[in-house]
Amino acid sequence: MSQFRAAQPNGTYLPNPPGRNSAANADGAKHSWRRQLRSYKTVPMADPPKTFHFPHRHLLGIEGLSAKDIKLLLDLAEEAIAVSRQVEKKRATLRGRTLINLFFEASTRTQSSFELAGKRLGADVMNMSVASSSIKKGETLIDTAITLNAMRPDIIVVRHAQAGAVHLLAKKVDCAVVNAGDGSHEHPTQALLDALTIRRNKGRIEGLTVAICGDIRHSRVARSNILALSALGARVRVVGPSTLLPSGIERMGVEVFRDMRAGLKDADIVMMLRLQRERMQSAYIPSAKEYFCFFGLDEEKLKIAKPDALVMHPGPMNRGVEIDSAVADGPRSLVREQVEIGVAVRIAVLEALAQHLPNE
Amino acid sequence: MHHSATSAIAHRPLALINARLIDPAQAKETLGGVLAIDGVIRDVGASVTRANLPSHAEIIDCGGDCVSPGLIDMRAFIGEPGAEHRETIATATAAAAAGGVTTILARPDTNPPVDDPAVVDFLLRRARDTGRVKVLPAAALSAGLNGAEISEIGLLHLAGAIAFSVGARPIRNARVMRRVMEYVRDFDGLVIHFAEDPDLASEGVMNEGELASRLGLAGVPHEAEAIMLDRDIRLVNLTRARYHAALVTTSLSLEVIARAKEAGLPVTCATSINHLTLNENDIGDYRTFLKLTPPLRHENERRALVAALASGLIDVVVSDHNPQDVETKRLPFAEAEVGAIGLETMLSAGLRLVHSGDISLQRLIAAMTIRPAEILRLPQGRLEAEAPADLIRFDPDAAYVVDPLALHSRCKNTPFDEARMEGKVKLTMVAGEIVFEAT
Numbered sequence: 188m189s190q191f192r193a194a195q196p197n198g199t200y201l202p203n204p205p206g207r208n209s210a211a212n213a214d215g216a217k218h219s220w221r222r223q224l225r226s227y228k229t230v231p232m233a234d235p236p237k238t239f240h241f242p243h244r245h246l247l248g249i250e251g252l253s254a255k256d257i258k259l260l261l262d263l264a265e266e267a268i269a270v271s272r273q274v275e276k277k278r279a280t281l282r283g284r285t286l287i288n289l290f291f292e293a294s295t296r297t298q299s300s301f302e303l304a305g306k307r308l309g310a311d312v313m314n315m316s317v318a319s320s321s322i323k324k325g326e327t328l329i330d331t332a333i334t335l336n337a338m339r340p341d342i343i344v345v346r347h348a349q350a351g352a353v354h355l356l357a358k359k360v361d362c363a364v365v366n367a368g369d370g371s372h373e374h375p376t377q378a379l380l381d382a383l384t385i386r387r388n389k390g391r392i393e394g395l396t397v398a399i400c401g402d403i404r405h406s407r408v409a410r411s412n413i414l415a416l417s418a419l420g421a422r423v424r425v426v427g428p429s430t431l432l433p434s435g436i437e438r439m440g441v442e443v444f445r446d447m448r449a450g451l452k453d454a455d456i457v458m459m460l461r462l463q464r465e466r467m468q469s470a471y472i473p474s475a476k477e478y479f480c481f482f483g484l485d486e487e488k489l490k491i492a493k494p495d496a497l498v499m500h501p502g503p504m505n506r507g508v509e510i511d512s513a514v515a516d517g518p519r520s521l522v523r524e525q526v527e528i529g530v531a532v533r534i535a536v537l538e539a540l541a542q543h544l545p546n547e
Numbered sequence: 548m549h550h551s552a553t554s555a556i557a558h559r560p561l562a563l564i565n566a567r568l569i570d571p572a573q574a575k576e577t578l579g580g581v582l583a584i585d586g587v588i589r590d591v592g593a594s595v596t597r598a599n600l601p602s603h604a605e606i607i608d609c610g611g612d613c614v615s616p617g618l619i620d621m622r623a624f625i626g627e628p629g630a631e632h633r634e635t636i637a638t639a640t641a642a643a644a645a646g647g648v649t650t651i652l653a654r655p656d657t658n659p660p661v662d663d664p665a666v667v668d669f670l671l672r673r674a675r676d677t678g679r680v681k682v683l684p685a686a687a688l689s690a691g692l693n694g695a696e697i698s699e700i701g702l703l704h705l706a707g708a709i710a711f712s713v714g715a716r717p718i719r720n721a722r723v724m725r726r727v728m729e730y731v732r733d734f735d736g737l738v739i740h741f742a743e744d745p746d747l748a749s750e751g752v753m754n755e756g757e758l759a760s761r762l763g764l765a766g767v768p769h770e771a772e773a774i775m776l777d778r779d780i781r782l783v784n785l786t787r788a789r790y791h792a793a794l795v796t797t798s799l800s801l802e803v804i805a806r807a808k809e810a811g812l813p814v815t816c817a818t819s820i821n822h823l824t825l826n827e828n829d830i831g832d833y834r835t836f837l838k839l840t841p842p843l844r845h846e847n848e849r850r851a852l853v854a855a856l857a858s859g860l861i862d863v864v865v866s867d868h869n870p871q872d873v874e875t876k877r878l879p880f881a882e883a884e885v886g887a888i889g890l891e892t893m894l895s896a897g898l899r900l901v902h903s904g905d906i907s908l909q910r911l912i913a914a915m916t917i918r919p920a921e922i923l924r925l926p927q928g929r930l931e932a933e934a935p936a937d938l939i940r941f942d943p944d945a946a947y948v949v950d951p952l953a954l955h956s957r958c959k960n961t962p963f964d965e966a967r968m969e970g971k972v973k974l975t976m977v978a979g980e981i982v983f984e985a986t
Contacts, residue, residue: 250761327874327878328878328879329877347879349879349880349881349882350762350763350764350833350879350880350881351762351763351832351833351879351880351881352879354832354833355833355877355878355879369763370763370764370881371763371764371765372762372763372764373763407763410761410763433759433760434755434756434757434759434760434766434768435756435758435760435761438757439757439760439761
């Protein structure tokens with residue numbers, strides 16, 4: 188397993204179109220970014236620049252991507268936001284191509300986000316939610332992969348409850364594979380959309396302090412974000428009770444906090460993670476009440492972070508467990524913007540992978 | 548002794564000459580030969596030369612290759628009864644013969660388990676009829692391997708079980724374990740236990756640590772092994788039963804074993820060839836053939852195991868042969884079955900440690916021959932007159948690449964897929980009869 192890449196010193200971002208983010212950054216504390224977003228001009232309908240080079244056939248994780256690769260995807264996504272805000276939202280990048288959404292785990296936002304992204308690029312999109320029943324029939328992941336492969340899709344987007352399942356599937360199919368979450372391993376498009384959300388609101392990622400809080404142990408979002416944000420030069424902290432921190436986390440290039448107040452001090456971004464209800468039954472934490480008291484983000488704890496700190500959550504939120512409703516819906520919450528940017532990031536990923544699709 | 552390859556028929560005397568004789572009981576090797584008559588070693592040493600042999604003897608000139616006792620593998624799953632799709636005695640012993648293993652101690656966690664004298668009898672007869680090497684049954688410690696009731700230790704012993712063991716499911720209840728140990732001691736039997744705390748290990752699928760966290764896989768801490776081993780050793784102290792730890796894989800466990808041995812308790816232990824030659828990094832991109840229990844550990848632990856083997860703290864090296872078919876391995880890592888085949892590659896893999904200078908050839912061979920023989924109280928595994936003529940000839944320097952399809956096991960789940968090896972078995976003899984010869 189490769190070591191984490193050192194943060195790139197040239198992590199600065201050139202806004203596109205120029206000027207927008209510098210303005211947003213200057214008075215970010217006043218949350219004028221919302222107005223900025225609303226006044227954001229649409230760009231003329233155009234195919235994306237053909238000059239970029241994304242050197243990967245699949246997107247299986249942030250692991251293995253260079254800072255350059257990540258920035259390219261963020262830049263492509265930035266353009267895609269504009270497309271998504273036009274009345275005419277379609278591009279032709281994937282016209283005639285087939286995209287299969289293969290979800291072994293239930294998902295609303297990720298699946299619909301990929302579906303929209305595929306459709307906006309002109310692809311035929313098929314959604315397959317593989318219920319556990321067909322697994323019980325004895326059909327394995329590999330069987331499913333081979334069956335789908337015979338239908339000659341161009342891109343398969345996969346979510347699976349087991350770490351490494353997407354890697355396994357990628358070895359058995361001929362098309363491009365996108366990891367939409369594999370167990371507790373990675374969720375790369377979530378990390379990309381988080382990174383872009385941060386960049387658009389803070390104007391940069393390098394040098395920011397990002398506190399990722401909650402169930403780090405079971406979170407693929409945390410792992411992908413640690414990799415992506417570290418590569419882009421952020422200082423990443425993880426905050427949670429010891430039972431929800433994976434062994435060896437301190438060797439992943441992050442600062443570890445067991446006390447949320449200490450972990451939030453001077454943070455620019457507070458990224459909350461979903462706490463699954465089952466964690467109480469398996470002796471990770473005593474109760475939701477106790478968890479909220481020590482690790483739930485309420486307005487009082489948020490005050491410890493920087494005055495202009497922003498709050499993120501990959502969703503779906505457990506209000507009153509890891510986040511207080513007032514914070515979740517408050518002026519510093521980026522949760523809704525994360526969803527919008529999610530579509531753009533997935534458009535960018537599909538465009539980048541489309542480069543490698545065979546044309547004959 | 549019950550086994551397959553002996554027969555009452557007198558064979559022509561067979562002599563292996565011009566060989567490096569690796570006597571695991573001796574520190575130094577000698578050049579010479581071995582003469583086998585009627586299934587036993589008649590003469591061994593520098594004096595066994597072409598000139599001194601009976602005129603009708605069949606002579607094999609080893610051309611300077613090594614000759615040692617055949618290997619004794621104390622932990623292998625051989626499929627029968629109940630898992631013939633994974634392995635049979637015929638395929639397991641074919642693999643064993645090709646790998647220089649002449650005696651296999653079979654795991655009792657079959658279906659049905661070896662908890663009934665009839666199953667012991669079945670195994671012995673199947674081994675006699677279909678096996679190429681000696682297969683010795685280990686019987687279950689508890690009835691149905693349920694960890695709750697003592698199996699018919701005495702009757703199993705009479706039927707021919709030579710040790711009492713579990714598969715990969717340890718006896719969780721300390722009271723039951725105590726009773727089992729006390730009862731087995733009355734028969735002067737050997738308890739072989741797989742020590743791993745099932746609660747602490749329950750969710751884990753690989754070694755706990757940074758790598759597992761990066762892969763998003765749940766880990767098994769070193770303590771899972773040490774806690775159960777520690778409990779067992781305290782019960783040995785209480786009961787004085789002869790105890791053998793089936794697999795130790797961490798330095799924490801080695802400390803427990805070292806303390807037990809210093810206290811003079813009747814405790815021995817083994818580790819697997821996999822844990823001696825591979826580490827957790829070999830899992831790479833979720834390679835399920837490397838999913839084992841206990842899991843492959845960090846390189847530091849592997850180094851500690853190699854050092855403990857060199858010093859003799861680890862008595863025995865086992866193959867931990869566990870055939871798994873493709874269906875149960877081509878799954879996401881956490882869902883895949885555990886286990887790797889190893890009978891056929893055990894010696895070659897072990898020779899890596901000799902070539903790297905970590906241990907002597909004598910020490911490696913002793914851990915695969917005379918030490919298991921002493922623990923199991925078997926007459927074989929020795930290079931001396933009157934010992935059974937279970938012998939192997941191998942060239943420790945012959946280089947080859949492991950081709951899974953060429954392996955004899957019914958399953959191909961080798962962790963050494965395409966690995967480069969140095970050291971190859973050229974001939975295997977069981978009770979004076981050649982059961983494998985490299986072409």
